[in-house]
Amino acid sequence: MQRSRLNLDAIGLADKIVLSLQAPPGFGKTQLLAQWRREWLAKSGVVIWLSLDERDVPLRLVHGLAVAKAVGSGRPVQPLAAHQRLGQEANELDELTNWLAEIAELGAETLLILDDAHNLPTATIRHSLPYLLRNAPANLHVAMASRGRIGLSTAELLVNGQLRSIGVDDLRFTLDETLVLLNGRFGERLELDDSARLHELTEGWPLGLQLAISAIEQATDLHVATNNLASSGGNLQQHLVDSLLAQLSPEQVEFLTRISLFEMIHPDLCVVLLDDERARVWLKELLASTPILVEGDDSDWLRIHPLARELLHQRFAVLPEAERQSLHQRASAWLAEHDLVEAAARQALLGGQNDRAYSLAEACLYDLMLRGHFSRVLDWLEQLPAEELKCRPRLRLAAAWSLASSERQAEALQLVEQINADAQASDEEQLEATAIASTAALFADQPDRSQAIIDTWLQRPSAKSPDLQAVLTNHRALLALTAGQPELARYYCQQISRAQAAAGTNAMSGYREWIFGLSYLKEGQVLSAERFLRASLSKADQELGRRNGISVLLAATLAATLLERNAPEEAGPLLANRMDVLAHLAAPEGILLGYLTSARLAALQGQTHRAHDLLNELYALGETRQMPRLSIAAQAEQIRLHALRGHGETCQSLWQRLERRLPDFVRDERGLQGPELALQVQLAQAFSSAARGAWQQMLGPLEQAARLADQQRHSRESVQVRLLQALAKQRLGEDGLPSLREAISLAKELGLERILEDTHPDLPHWARQTEQNSPAGNDEERQPQTPAPARSFVSVSPSRMLTPKEREILQLLTQNMSNKQIALALDIGEETVKWHMKNLLSKFQASNRKHLVDRAYLLGILQS
Structure with a gap:
């Protein structure tokens, strides 16, 4: 490859x-x-x-x-x-x-x-x-x-x-490289999510990916095979570990088993664990002989590949309990001495030192939350008794923030009430509780409640903590964006100190960058959105991990942007093996973008059943979590997809269902969300009318949609409304060309390359006809077409080790020509061909003609 x-x-x-x-x-x-x-x-x-x-x-x-x-x-x-x-x-x-x-x-x-x-x-x-x-x-x-x-x-x-x-890190396959390789091997038999899982399972390790392919290629159901492979009993892990252990001495096997409780291992830690200086030697020997230990470029730390670690850890689990606990306790002591507090806490908990583990967790989980690792804090929350949260304020705050930034806002508000009722809570902690309540409101998709909390917050003394100030700035920016003020949202995002901006990606900076990129997408400026989101996602993936909630939020927004840019082949991999995280650890706007983009991608691939399954799942999320925005968007998108296929009766049925269940705040365009959701509803009604050919009935909803789109500063929807208005005028016998040309011009300026196909199936053809009828289009049509150059099946590298004539003869040899045929083809004597053949055999150290061609391929002189 x-x-x-x-x-x-x-x-x-x-x-x-x-x-x-x-x-x-x-x-x-x-x-x-x-x-x-x-x-x-x-x-x-x-x-x-x-x-x-x-x-x-x-x-x-x-x-x-x-x-x-x-x-x-x-x-x-x-x-x-x-x-x-x-x-x-x-x-x-x-x-x-x-x-x-x-x-x-x-x-x-x-x-x-x-x-x-x-x-x-x-x-x-x-x-x-x-x-x-x-x-x-x-x-x-x-x-x-x-x-x-x-x-x-x-x-x-x-x-x-x-x-x-x-x-x-350079040699690992990127996700795109893995997808190309797996698609070439399995085609559509392997789903995109499963390809991404294999990439993450092997961590881009080329040999690991080769083993994974070998393990699943004979399976009838590749999805089931991939799930089995990801489990601890997968054939890949068993094959890998067995083949490695068979080549090691018993001492080395015991050594690997005892260090398998870590993802990262240090030579000094190995010495402490085994109380044996020979551990350094064994580590060095294993590093040179096995591919599962990888050293850092400028560090003494080594990483154990998870493919082997999982099964090695099973061997660790059968060691005597007293020995395991002793190893965990030694590890905890060493890790704590070297300021690796969370790892030390986990080892203390595994070693039965609960009080020590809770104290260490209190010392690190808040900082872990600040860096955006909410899922890791939530994992800890499952292991912490409720009474520990009550008596450890900093631990309680970390838990409250993480719960508020997930789907568990009700639990976060319970902890906020505990903080507000705590007489010993400081003013700063009270302000932080207010910020957590505002965050919970935003993640519950209740922007009006968040706005009320923010208004109260602004009347109180300002927070001294830069992190709390950053939270306030992010909330004000997101609320401004919801209110249809993208410029104000970007202004708030830019009001950040240089010291905070220079720091690495964390919870506050990650959300700020997402809001900034989202403001461009909402405004329809997809070129600016793509440029900004690409850089932000690359940094977040590297610093936080691909399945971190902030990374997933950025990925969903960038995928939606790329789809507008007509790059579905790039958008799909961004969402692969991330949707489960999106549903639990993302803001509602991110959930919405992720599901809508996934559904549109599925529809483009001809998987309409999967598209509607995703939209039904989005609708169910909206109903169960009481988020009308998700339900309305899911129904509106289903209407659009059916309208593109001319399913008039289905569209009408879906529209009636949507119209019956509309909340009053949408009908009345009240609150921060009312106008935005009303815009989606008006467009859905217009699409339903278009599917039935009711062009006159379209005009009223389109007029309302145009007003709302301008009010909300949604340029994409404004372009879509103009396109539908142009089509309706044309079908009603009026002149729709001015509206069509204006919409196409705006779409080109904004980078909306898919909007014609996404609005109505007749629009691309009409736009092409319009362009061909223009003077520029006629000139382009009259230009002669340059024939494509002929392609050679075998090319000969212009290597200096061969003369030009030798290169010609070598290429003809690949066609199994005899000396006489080569002489006729090149118009030279047969003796001359023999003389060149002798030189070629000598240069390639080959014994015959077939050996010569094989050697030329091996050395890279011949390429298919």
Whole structure:
């Protein structure tokens, strides 16, 4: 698989002299080196590949380089000199200097690939390799691969900007790469959510993904197979762990079992756990020999891959209870000493030290909540007795915030009442309780109640805490957006101190960035929304995790934006394996955008049954949580989808059902939500009329929708109203072209590339006809069409190791032509063909014609 983000001409790689790949087995280092080889050959460069081992002392390394250079440049391999054959003394640096001079004399851009550099002896790493890198001629570039850090001194190269290290995080498959790979293997048999789950299960580990594919490919139901794989009894984990443990000594197996209770492990922690200094040695041996331990680029911490950790943890569970508790307690003490408080609390709880665990939790959960990890706080809440919350105020606040930012607002308000009734609560805690109540109101989709709380809050002394000030700013911005004031919402978002803005993504900054991007989307400015949300989501995914509530909120909004930009292939993966988090840990607007976007994507893929299932689920969420916005949006979207297919009677039935159940505040356009929901209702009525061909009946609802869209500053809906008005006028015999052209012009300015298809099936055809009838359209139509260039099934790299005639002959060899047929095709003599064939066999060290073609494919000279 070609990984374009790791191409040699990619940003961050193109200007480097030395590229260093460092990762455990199974991360595709050699595969990437092979990709670079093909790229280099395609640029007419020379590639020298040398696989290294423990016998490559300095002098032997030079001899290997000489042979590799001859093979890579198409030169005959020279025999060793007499003193080299007899093992006489030679100066390896002089030999290496001569080799570098020969590279300079080649006069061609040369790539030296050194694979398995971790095998090199210490003397070679300390002396020969640094000398080679520091004295490389201008035409030499070096790519090295090793299983870890090899102790090579590269400070000078780093300072000069000549070195780029590529580690585990770079080599992991991205979600997009995993989806491409799985789609190529399984097609539509594997659902998008299941593909995303496999990616998260393997964490983008190429070998792990290969094992996952092998484990499920024979299954009749891939969804069930993926679920089984994700469970602790999955074949992938069992196969992986069994194959690894079979190669280890009993001591190493026991060691792995005892450290499996951690995701991250440190050598010092291993020593404390086992009370044995040999733990460092075992850790180093396992790092070099197994792919489940991964070291950080600039850290001593190592990570245990979850595929193996889960089954290893099952082995840990059968150890004697006294030993397990002792290990947990030792770990808790060490972690607490190193300020890893939450991990220490978990180990204390597992070790039976409940009071210590609760104290440690109180010390860390509030900060954890501030960083946006609400789900982790809620997990702790399930393990904390109610009396502990009452006697630990900071723990109670962390729980209240996390509950308010989920679907459990009623529980949050109970804790708020406890804070308000607490005579010992400070003024700052009372203000915080007010902020929690406002948050609970917003997540319950009750903006008017939140506005009342905010108004009361503003009359009290201002909060001293910057975090509380940020919460207040976010709430005011979201309420302004709900009221149809996107500019005011962005103004509030920008009223933040530089110190807070410079900090990493946390709960306050994450919601602020979401509101900022959402304001552009609501306003219909999808180009600005896309640009801002992309950067925010990338940062949140990296700092908080892909399934964090804030990351999911940003992803749902960006997916909706990309769908408006007509990029469904990008929008789908953003929501994959995130909808379960969205329903429980997202603001109502995020839930709405996620479900509507998922339904529209399903409809575009021809899965109308799934689209309506999602909309029915959204409707049920609105009914059970008493959020009319969700129910109204679900019904309005169902009407639109049926209208696009001309289902007039179904649309009418759905409209009557919607109209009967409308709340009074929507009919009267009261409150902060009333006008926005009334706009959706008017559009739904217009779509229902369009599906039945009742064009005259459309005009009234469209007039009301236009007024509401302008009032709410919803440019997308304004464009949609103009499109429907243009269509109604045309069907009623009036001139709808001015409205159509104005709507198309506005849509182009805003980046709304799908709005014609999403509004009515006849609009794209009418728009094309209008464009073709314009003078510019006629000129474009008269332009001659350039025929597509013919494609060759096999291409020959313009490598300098071959002459132009040799390249032509090699390509004809792939068609199984005889010498006589090649001579006729190239209009040369048969003896000339034989002479070139002899040279080709020598250059590729091949024994016959088939071997020659195979070697050419292997070396990347021939490419399908």
